[in-house]
Amino acid sequence: MADITIRGLTKVYPGGVRALDALDLDVAEGEFFALLGPSGCGKTTLLRTIAGLETATDGTIRLAGSDVTRLPPGRRDVGMVFQDYALFPHINVLDNIAYPLRVKRAARADRYRRAKDAAGLLGLLGLDGRRPAELSGGQQQRVALARALVAEPRIFLLDEPLSNLDARLRLEARTQLKRLQLHLGVTTVFVTHDQAEALALADRIAVMEAGRIRQLGTPVEVFRRPANLFVAAFIGSTPMNLLPGTVRDASVTVAGARLPVPDDVRGEIPDGTDVVCGVRPEYLDFSEVPADPAGGAFGGTVSVIEHLGGSSLVTLDGEGGPVRVVVAEGSEPEPGTEGWAVPRPGRVLLYRDGELVTAAAPAMAPTIKDGGQG
Amino acid sequence: MNETVREVLRRIGLATFVSAVLGFFSLPLLWLAFAPFDADPGISASLPEFTLHNFQLLMDNPYALASLRNSVLLAVGTAALVVTAAALAAYALSRVRVPGRDALLYVLLLLSSIITGTAAMVPIFLLAFNLHLVDSRLGVILVLTGGLLPAAIFLLKDFTDATPTSYEEAARVFGASPLQILRHVVVPVIRPGLATVTVWTVAQVWGDFLMPFLLLRDPDKAPASVIMYTFYTEGGQPDLPLISTFSLLYSLPVVLMYLFVSRRYGFRFHGGIKR
Numbered sequence: 320m321a322d323i324t325i326r327g328l329t330k331v332y333p334g335g336v337r338a339l340d341a342l343d344l345d346v347a348e349g350e351f352f353a354l355l356g357p358s359g360c361g362k363t364t365l366l367r368t369i370a371g372l373e374t375a376t377d378g379t380i381r382l383a384g385s386d387v388t389r390l391p392p393g394r395r396d397v398g399m400v401f402q403d404y405a406l407f408p409h410i411n412v413l414d415n416i417a418y419p420l421r422v423k424r425a426a427r428a429d430r431y432r433r434a435k436d437a438a439g440l441l442g443l444l445g446l447d448g449r450r451p452a453e454l455s456g457g458q459q460q461r462v463a464l465a466r467a468l469v470a471e472p473r474i475f476l477l478d479e480p481l482s483n484l485d486a487r488l489r490l491e492a493r494t495q496l497k498r499l500q501l502h503l504g505v506t507t508v509f510v511t512h513d514q515a516e517a518l519a520l521a522d523r524i525a526v527m528e529a530g531r532i533r534q535l536g537t538p539v540e541v542f543r544r545p546a547n548l549f550v551a552a553f554i555g556s557t558p559m560n561l562l563p564g565t566v567r568d569a570s571v572t573v574a575g576a577r578l579p580v581p582d583d584v585r586g587e588i589p590d591g592t593d594v595v596c597g598v599r600p601e602y603l604d605f606s607e608v609p610a611d612p613a614g615g616a617f618g619g620t621v622s623v624i625e626h627l628g629g630s631s632l633v634t635l636d637g638e639g640g641p642v643r644v645v646v647a648e649g650s651e652p653e654p655g656t657e658g659w660a661v662p663r664p665g666r667v668l669l670y671r672d673g674e675l676v677t678a679a680a681p682a683m684a685p686t687i688k689d690g691g692q693g
Numbered sequence: 694m695n696e697t698v699r700e701v702l703r704r705i706g707l708a709t710f711v712s713a714v715l716g717f718f719s720l721p722l723l724w725l726a727f728a729p730f731d732a733d734p735g736i737s738a739s740l741p742e743f744t745l746h747n748f749q750l751l752m753d754n755p756y757a758l759a760s761l762r763n764s765v766l767l768a769v770g771t772a773a774l775v776v777t778a779a780a781l782a783a784y785a786l787s788r789v790r791v792p793g794r795d796a797l798l799y800v801l802l803l804l805s806s807i808i809t810g811t812a813a814m815v816p817i818f819l820l821a822f823n824l825h826l827v828d829s830r831l832g833v834i835l836v837l838t839g840g841l842l843p844a845a846i847f848l849l850k851d852f853t854d855a856t857p858t859s860y861e862e863a864a865r866v867f868g869a870s871p872l873q874i875l876r877h878v879v880v881p882v883i884r885p886g887l888a889t890v891t892v893w894t895v896a897q898v899w900g901d902f903l904m905p906f907l908l909l910r911d912p913d914k915a916p917a918s919v920i921m922y923t924f925y926t927e928g929g930q931p932d933l934p935l936i937s938t939f940s941l942l943y944s945l946p947v948v949l950m951y952l953f954v955s956r957r958y959g960f961r962f963h964g965g966i967k968r
Binding site: 370372392394405407410466 | 790860867869870877881884
């Protein structure tokens with residue numbers, strides 16, 4: 320059974336800004352769910368509306384089967400971690416963690432015992448008596464987590480939980496967060512603008528733009544088969560190559576190359592249709608040997624080489640614009656030489672009118688897309 | 694060489710200037726410290742011919758000590774009203790969007806100086822008279838509260854504006870009621886602001902002369918600031934032994950309160966919000 324069910328949720332701010340636009344969403348029990356998108360896409364508004372800190376203009380929110388759309392936040396059985404942590408500065412760590420229990424009028428001994436358990440779970444033992452100002456950023460983040468989970472809420476909401484940590488600590492905290500969520504098995508929704516964070520943590524991701532969900536899927540689906548050009552451009556630490564082309568005779572003419580139309584959509588696209596051909600730099604192989612453009616390879620001059628650590632990102636300037644290829648460490652070409660980028664089989668995606676062309680009827684509503692071939 | 698001379702001259706000039714300013718401010722304080730213990734206080738500061746006789750004179754005066762008690766009553770009453778009302782108003786004004794909120798606040802601030810000032814003396818008296826609040830401490834407290842409230846709201850709103858809303862949102866998510874949020878979160882976080890406003894209000898009331906002078910008829914109810922005005926000899930000369938001693942007693946409570954509050958509440962909490 321879905322733990323969070325959202326139907327037709329709309330939020331219009333005073334002044335007419337439509338932050339959420341008739342949004343539907345189901346989050347399964349125990350799922351680790353990411354709301355991902357650029358700033359201003361409505362992801363934080365959605366989280367705050369689930370928490371009850373914003374009231375919905377229209378639509379319904381059900382948590383564990385019961386309608387909470389009009390309930391105040393305190394009666395929704397959610398725990399929340401704020402982006403700025405919002406630890407109360409005038410009380411110590413243990414009192415901060417125990418605060419939700421204090422509001423629920425738990426007995427003093429009971430609430431300190433449970434607060435200590437939560438502190439232990441997050442490795443905060445020994446910091447009980449400190450004030451928030453005396454903690455490091457990572458410790459503050461863990462106190463905020465402990466405070467959110469101490470009352471064992473049904474839903475766990477995290478607003479950019481890692482964005483205030485420095486880069487190194489963020490990776491560590493990310494692993495710890497995933498471990499914690501697995502351990503507790505509590506339904507968790509988190510907001511992030513960092514696609515790498517969403518891919519790493521979430522069981523499923525909703526990619527949002529302008530108050531709508533543009534794609535809903537597992538990290539693998541979202542990464543391998545972005546449902547539209549927005550998601551294609553947003554996901555991936557190295558941006559996807561998106562090249563305009565035209566379909567002719569079961570092949571695509573794009574950037575001076577002729578690629579065969581992928582098997583699963585052959586016959587779906589009439590001749591003469593303008594498409595955008597998308598292929599990730601990770602799914603291209605670099606070749607210094609001249610490849611046959613008709614066999615599907617992008618030719619060009621090596622212009623820029625960016626080291627990514629274990630691999631390098633090579634930019635080829637071809638006739639259709641730059642094409643980026645990820646090349647394994649040690650086999651980087653020299654700048655100025657000629658090279659070819661050969662797509663791996665089944666990794667080329669075609670977009671018509673901004674939407675991915677799929678084997679079934681052209682996808683109209685990406686939210687009801689199933690696993691695909693990802 | 695020339696450089697050194699200029700530097701020395703500059704330093705001498707600076708020292709002279711600082712000494713002059715210092716003297717200007719410290720002479721009255723020296724007078725306040727010495728005159729009460731002088732057998733024959735004048736209007737200049739000089740080493741006293743030590744005596745405690747002046748304090749004996751003060752104890753014998755029928756109004757002196759009672760007036761200090763009246764001052765405390767007025768100050769505490771006004772401070773309690775001002776801080777409570779200003780805290781609620783400042784919190785509401787800082788959290789709820791009201792059209793024209795800032796304009797309203799500025800207009801109130803502007804007008805408030807009139808309420809307790811000489812310009813509104815007659816209407817205030819008539820108002821108090823018609824409300825039967827003349828010669829009542831409550832009347833003075835209400836008028837002073839009205840006059841001080843806008844500035845207090847203004848001061849406190851700065852503190853509440855600087856408090857992130859996520860503190861309150863966190864408390865709300867965990868189920869706290871509005872009153873609990875106020876008690877558990879908002880008041881402790883803005884406590885330095887509350888302390889500041891309390892001290893400021895008490896000091897204002899303590900030093901105010903016009904309103905109690907205007908509204909209180911009975912000398913038994915008059916506060917210290919008004920009573921001091923009555924310390925004249927039969928010949929119409931200022932009764933300096935009484936005035937100097939009373940001035941010392943009159944100024945001590947405010948200084949002590951300031952020191953106490955600054956030690957107890959003068960710190961601010963930091964952290965808990967990652968910036």
